[in-house]
Amino acid sequence: MAKNVINSPEMQETSRNMEQVILETAERLFLERGYALVSISEIAREAGCNQALVHYYYRTKETLFQRIFQQKARAFISGLFTSDHAGEPFAVQLGRIIERHFSMMAASPGLPWLIVSELRLHPERIAAIKEQVGEEMLSAAGRFEALLKAEIAAGRVRQIELFDLLMTVVSLNAFFFIAEPVFTRVLDMDPAQVESFVQQRKKQITETALNSLRP
Amino acid sequence: MAKNVINSPEMQETSRNMEQVILETAERLFLERGYALVSISEIAREAGCNQALVHYYYRTKETLFQRIFQQKARAFISGLFTSDHAGEPFAVQLGRIIERHFSMMAASPGLPWLIVSELRLHPERIAAIKEQVGEEMLSAAGRFEALLKAEIAAGRVRQIELFDLLMTVVSLNAFFFIAEPVFTRVLDMDPAQVESFVQQRKKQITETALNSLRP
């Protein structure tokens, strides 16, 4: 805590390195297969150290997981609500939100599956996340809701609850990344095809969501 | 195989019963938590028999799972394509398809999660399903695609690929049931509230999907 930040470059480098490598390896594996199906020995093997070292740095599998999961879940949720496009027309703002949310998942394509799976399997994990982002989410939602209501009143958007709109956006975005590995396999795509598939779908989702709002 | 179908009612009753009870228990548990997180001893315990009996009837965990999974996966996919509303307007037909698909999942709310999770975790399971429903799906899709193209040509539906339309429908339907337990917890709903939540969302999904198609 109150110790020196860095003493000798090399040593701290090495130590931080293995600690960091373990964290990153764990993140990758958890995103692929979830908490229960990743073993500590697998993390250690892929990180290139002994199994006990994972415990040395992170004590238990659960604390290691939580650290990764909570940070990711926060990004997932708050990514949906961070909008700094005030002044722009509603449709443009919404389009940007959808695209940002989509891109965030494209950078971590295992995330939507991990979040829903872990929250389904361990509902007690919901509380921590709710506490972390609940406030922020509610206030951002409030602001956006005012905007939506104004659009509806002006007759530019059909009557719809904010919840349904968000649910639609998240469904389209998240399910795409949840199912993407399956499609990729079924259609036997190479990485370039996958990339173009993702980009096309992003466009379609924005179009679909915006179109569905017309009065 | 070529044996008598039923000999003595009681005996066969009892035997079929435990065999059946095991199958149903396994189905319920697999739908809740997936293959890896359900143990044979748990199935046995909940079915009310000894662990070895599960192996006696179904040999391995894998064969027991496959039997359940393949039947369910087939229902999930073919449910989307079975349409016997020829003659009705396109929008009505599509609305019916969406509602049927939604209702099928409502009857097995763990199914969408189970399917995507297992196919993500074990891509080799894709092949069997593809073989089972691939043909049927392609021909049903072909018929529906003709309908869609005609609607587009008539200017009643915007330019869209069948794949994107189906993806939208499945995303909206499936993701709802994938995330539903989480929402239910977050909003702390009782069963009656959940039921009405599900019904409302069903309506919204149909409306959203149809609305998004307008030119």
Next chain:
DNA sequence: ATTATCTATAGATCTATAGATAATGC
């Protein structure tokens, strides 16, 4: 005689910890 059910156990995990050794900092 056959089919259903149980007990017991082998062998393969997996998490967590204790305690030894190696590397680094003062």
Next chain:
DNA sequence: ATTATCTATAGATCTATAGATAATGC
């Protein structure tokens, strides 16, 4: 002297099978 890393192991699973016993059908 402290921090990083390893070896070894306890204790708790979990799947699958062998072999005993109980129930049922002929």
